Amino acid sequence: MIRKEQDTASGIGYLIVGLGNPGTQYTYTRHNAGFLCMDYIAVECGAELKKLKFKSLVAYNIVRFGGQKCLVMKPQTYMNASGEAVREAASFYKIPPERIVVLCDDINLEVGRMRVRAKGSDGGQRGLRNIVLQMNADTMPRIRMGVGAKPEGWDLADWVLSSFSKPEGDAVASCFPFAWDGLRRLLAGDIDGAMQICNSKR
Numbered sequence: 001m002i003r004k005e006q007d008t009a010s011g012i013g014y015l016i017v018g019l020g021n022p023g024t025q026y027t028y029t030r031h032n033a034g035f036l037c038m039d040y041i042a043v044e045c046g047a048e049l050k051k052l053k054f055k056s057l058v059a060y061n062i063v064r065f066g067g068q069k070c071l072v073m074k075p076q077t078y079m080n081a082s083g084e085a086v087r088e089a090a091s092f093y094k095i096p097p098e099r100i101v102v103l104c105d106d107i108n109l110e111v112g113r114m115r116v117r118a119k120g121s122d123g124g125q126r127g128l129r130n131i132v133l134q135m136n137a138d139t140m141p142r143i144r145m146g147v148g149a150k151p152e153g154w155d156l157a158d159w160v161l162s163s164f165s166k167p168e169g170d171a172v173a174s175c176f177p178f179a180w181d182g183l184r185r186l187l188a189g190d191i192d193g194a195m196q197i198c199n200s201k202r
Contacts, residue, residue: 013187014065014095014100014101017074017075017085017101017102017131018035018038018072019127020033020127022076029162030105030164031147034103034104037179040179041176041179042072045063045072055085055088059072079127083134086135097135098137100135100140101143104125104142104144105125106125106145107125110148111147111172114144114146117144141186146172181198
């Protein structure tokens with residue numbers, strides 16, 4: 001059961017961070033897979049990402065995932081400065097890096113594939129890179145969703161800011177229920193279960 005509680009600084013166990021760029025022109029671009037996934041999760045848990053706090057859209061209420069009180073957030077800093085928002089929230093709630101879960105796109109995975117990692121490099125994802133820089137740690141668990149490799153002749157920035165085709169959008173959206181399931185397992189301390197669910201997704 002998922003319950004919502006008032007926004008207080010005490011007892012917050014995790015930050016759940018979906019990465020993307022604000023603005024309707026970016027809504028369905030590859031770089032916004034994290035935002036889109038967060039929107040799905042917000043609906044599933046009854047959270048409304050409408051309050052502006054910590055340079056982010058956050059839920060009006062703290063969401064409780066199976067015993068863990070979490071702040072769900074979508075940084076509004078634009079992708080490359082996402083860490084500024086995460087650092088502010090983490091500092092306020094005294095959340096260590098290993099309790100910050102990041103949802104993001106990954107150009108190293110085929111569209112519709114997923115990877116859960118407990119820690120590690122940013123893999124070229126600049127929002128994650130900035131979080132690692134701002135938090136001075138790479139121990140943030142992350143749920144990564146494939147958006148496809150940059151085609152030959154494309155500039156990387158142009159590629160990640162390009163919109164999904166209809167089949168690609170459907171493939172990415174098929175990741176969201178797996179991400180939701182994996183997230184709940186991860187928050188319950190079952191990182192292996194989260195990996196099994198998400199990493200085997202085809």
